[in-house]
Structure formats: structure tokens, C-alpha cells
Amino acid sequence: MSSSTRKPPPSRLGRGLSSLIPDPPPSSDPAALRSLPVEALEPGPFQPRGGMDKSSLQELADSIREHGILQPILARPKPGSPGSYQIVGGERRWRAAQLAQLHEVPVVLRDLGDREAMAAGLVENLQRQDLNAMEEADGYRRLLDEFGLTQEGLGQAVGKSRSHVANTLRLLGLPTEVRDLVRNGVLSAGHARTLVGASDPARIAAQIVARGLSVRQAEALAAAQGRPRPGAxxxxxxxxxxxxxxxxxxxxxxxxxxxxxxxxxxxxxxxxxxxxxxxxxxxxxxxx
Known part of the structure; x- marks a missing residue:
């Protein structure tokens, strides 16, 4: 889709992510896929992921060393820098390829604006299911805020149910210290969901971690919390x-x-x- 036929962003709000991201070039197009030096690529500005786990990154590098990169990296030309490219989706594969000492990586180039690059990057990461729960929630919130999608429409775009999207977004209402426990892998998403609506989520979270409670036990503990009846x-x-x-x-x-x-x-x-x-x-x- 050329820039002359592309509709302005306001008219596309709420219509789903397919209207926000231009159609990819056909697979028969020889320009659709190319090999680029790893040094020609750099992380894009719209990466939803925080830190990357070193052990899982090394596992991916070992797989790439044996089987190669099975899914190309999605990138766009870097504005104002000819010959340089920003990664839209696949930064983890790019970093693992460097650990595997690959000199070139397969790349699909697409001419995306900032809004389109953000949408494509968020969806690519959310569909791969390798973000932690808070990164996933942040990604959902950015897509809802930027593009005016409904939770149902967002769920369809990333292959999740509306209830999953809604429950994940509710994690954003937890106190900062609880969200940090989830980001750092100390508290699982299942544990965190039991704390939504609890009277003192931070205190309960500390008990869950200290006592090593299962999700079922955490749910029971959270359900048992409550303020004493006035006057009692x-x-x-x-x-x-x-x-x-x-x-x-x-x-x-x-x-x-x-x-x-x-x-x-x-x-x-x-x-x-x-x-x-x-x-x-x-x-x-x-x-x-």
C-alpha cells in the first residue's frame, strides 16, 4: 500500500490492527526477504519487552546455531540513516543470532511509520507469548490507548480471549511493588491475579513469596482478607x-x-x- 493511498490515522482508529499495518509484500516478491548484516540492524524504539532472560536467550542461540533462524526479523529503514534498519519484531532472535556468531540474518523490510511500527512490534511480541505478564499488560494498554481498540478487537488481533485481555489489564491496578515482583519473576501472573481487589495486595504478596504458597493457596489467602465490620x-x-x-x-x-x-x-x-x-x-x- 503506497503512502498516497494510505488513510490518515484518525480514520482507522477502532477498526482493528489490520487497518493499522500495511499488507506485507507477497511471498513471491524477491524483495520481500533479504539477508542483512547483524550490525546493520538496531533495536526499534517501540519494543515492549524489558530485560531478556540470559538463559532463554542462550537456548535460542543454541537452536539458531543448529537450525538457523526459522522466522525472519521484521524491520523498517531507519529514518534519516540510509543503510541502517530498526527492528520492529524479532529483537530477541537478532540478539540470539549474535550469540550464535551469525554474520547475517534474514529480514523482511517494510516501510512503516511510527504508529504502524509500534502496532506491528507490539502484536508480534504479544502473539509469540514470551513476554512476562506485566509486559503483556503494558502492551495491551498501549494498543488500546493509541488505536482506540476494544478489548474484544484486541483479543482477536493477538489471538487471546477478551476475558484474558481484561484480566491481564487488571494487573496494572496492583501496587508498584507487586507489579515489580511479577516483572522480576518472583511472583507469577496466576499469583498476581489473586491479588486484584484484595484489601492489601502488597502485604499478601509478601506472605505468598515468604511462605511459597501455590496459586490455590494464594487465592484462599486473598479471599480470606477483609476489613473488620465497623463497631465489631x-x-x-x-x-x-x-x-x-x-x-x-x-x-x-x-x-x-x-x-x-x-x-x-x-x-x-x-x-x-x-x-x-x-x-x-x-x-x-x-x-x-
Whole structure:
């Protein structure tokens, strides 16, 4: 599609990513695929990925050394720099190719503007499913904000369900410290999803990491969290040891706990607000 027939960006908003990215050249076009020196390429400015895991990058390099690059790198001419090219999709393959000591890499060149390059790069990475959950969420947010897509339309573009897109975007509402745990691989996306809507996500996340809880256990812990009912203050304990025990149990269970002891026996009272909290408590105790 030539620039003279290309529609202006505003008229394409909300129409899906196929209207944002020009059609690729036909496979029969000899100019569609070429080999370029690795030094002629550089990372593009619209890469959604943060850091790249060194071990997985080395694994890819080993595969490339044995089998070659099976999927060409997508690039565009670098504006104002003849003979140089910016990677739109495939930076990980480019870096692994250098580790494999390849001098040239297969490249498909397309004349993309900034908006088109960003859309193509984001979609290419999202479709490959090798971003962490926060990088994926950031990519979805950028596509929604830049191009006015619906969550359903975005899901169709990247091969995901609308509910998956929606649940991933909800991770952006978690506190910074929790999002950093996901970015660094300390907390999985499954664990993080259990914290959405929790009363104190950062505190629960710290408990999940410290105790090495499974996703099911994390879900039970998060469900058991809740604020005490207004005015439902328990009578002050008679001694510091009982108070300390109540605080410890309340912290562990996420529910207000009262310990009543008369010197010989007593009872432990766990207060829950609704059936969801009761169900979470039962699952938590069953998993312990």
C-alpha cells in the first residue's frame, strides 16, 4: 500500500490492527526477504519487552546455531540513516543470532511509520507469548490507548480471549511493588491475579513469596482478607501473650481472631464477613 493511498490515522482508529499495518509484500516478491548484516540492524524504539532472560536467550542461540533462524526479523529503514534498519519484531532472535556468531540474518523490510511500527512490534511480541505478564499488560494498554481498540478487537488481533485481555489489564491496578515482583519473576501472573481487589495486595504478596504458597493457596489467602465490620471490636485481652497470639493468628488467616482462655480451657473465635471469606478460610486450612 503506497503512502498516497494510505488513510490518515484518525480514520482507522477502532477498526482493528489490520487497518493499522500495511499488507506485507507477497511471498513471491524477491524483495520481500533479504539477508542483512547483524550490525546493520538496531533495536526499534517501540519494543515492549524489558530485560531478556540470559538463559532463554542462550537456548535460542543454541537452536539458531543448529537450525538457523526459522522466522525472519521484521524491520523498517531507519529514518534519516540510509543503510541502517530498526527492528520492529524479532529483537530477541537478532540478539540470539549474535550469540550464535551469525554474520547475517534474514529480514523482511517494510516501510512503516511510527504508529504502524509500534502496532506491528507490539502484536508480534504479544502473539509469540514470551513476554512476562506485566509486559503483556503494558502492551495491551498501549494498543488500546493509541488505536482506540476494544478489548474484544484486541483479543482477536493477538489471538487471546477478551476475558484474558481484561484480566491481564487488571494487573496494572496492583501496587508498584507487586507489579515489580511479577516483572522480576518472583511472583507469577496466576499469583498476581489473586491479588486484584484484595484489601492489601502488597502485604499478601509478601506472605505468598515468604511462605511459597501455590496459586490455590494464594487465592484462599486473598479471599480470606477483609476489613473488620465497623463497631465489631472485641473486648481487650486480659494479658499480652493472648494479645500477641490473636495478632499472629489474625495476620496468618487474614481474618479477625479472638482467643478466650479461662486458665484451663477456652475457645478461638474466627470472624468472617461473608460466605466467600468462609470458603477462603476453609480452603486455606485444608491446604495447610
Amino acid at each position: 471490636q472485641d473486648r481487650a485481652p486480659r494479658d499480652p501473650e493472648t494479645a500477641a497470639l490473636e495478632r499472629d493468628l489474625t495476620e496468618r488467616l487474614g481474618l479477625r481472631v479472638a482467643v478466650k482462655h479461662d486458665g484451663k480451657g477456652g475457645e478461638v473465635v474466627i470472624r468472617y464477613r461473608d460466605l466467600d471469606q468462609l470458603d477462603g478460610l476453609i480452603r486455606l486450612l485444608s491446604a495447610s
